[in-house]
Amino acid sequence: MQQRRNELATTLLGSEFQDLEHDEQAVLSGIAAGVPIAQDASDLDDANADLADRLADRVAAIGGSWSFIIGFALVLFGWMLLNSEVLAHFGMAFDPYPYIFLNLMLSTLAAIQAPVIMMSQNRQAAKDRMAAKLDYQVNLRAELEILRIHAKIDEEIIARLDRLSERLDRTG
Structure with missing residues (x-):
């Protein structure tokens, strides 16, 4: 070998x-x-991913979706409505305007979500590099196989020409 x-x-x-x-x-x-x-980069990456990696990917997938944005906007408006109108009417608003607790929660969410999304982006970049490496290997293999086929065809053509030349020499 x-x-x-x-x-x-x-x-x-x-x-x-x-x-x-x-x-x-x-x-x-x-x-x-x-x-x-040939190998699938996603399959290789998924096989090597640990729980933290899968969690980061899931958080990034959810946090980067329209359903999250719409749901989050509804929660924010609900919070404001609840504390400005409903609970304030009964004197029970726990976070009245200017919504200091809500701002704290949003800042905490942003502080946690940003690094998690960065981890997911780093994993995606690593997956892209792995895919490029695998693509290079497949392309190189294809190119080398084509060169081998060309060499075999060239050898066969030369052998046929030699046989034809021998026949011509014998008859001529």
Whole structure:
């Protein structure tokens, strides 16, 4: 197997196998073993994600949706209406205008939500880098396989031309 990989590295990439980058080594190992190398970046990322990662993604997905914005706006207007009209009418408003407690809650939510969304964005960037790496490997594999096919076709054409030339020499 090692000899086959060294031969492929020299023939296709013009370098020794051990001198190649990890991605190139993985591609040549896949060619030598005759196995596909295509992988889904999302599947790999999901398999490596821990609970905190999945939670960050879920919070970012909910916090970045129209349903969250609409629901949150309804809660805010409800809070204001409850404290300005309903409870204030009975003298029981626990957070009257200027809604200091509501401002504290909003600030706390923003302070917690922003870093969680940043974590999710960092994970998405890592997933994008992984997808680009996997795409590179697949593209390199396809290019190398095309080069191998071209070489085989060229060898077959040369062999046929040699046989034709021998026939012509015998008849001529």
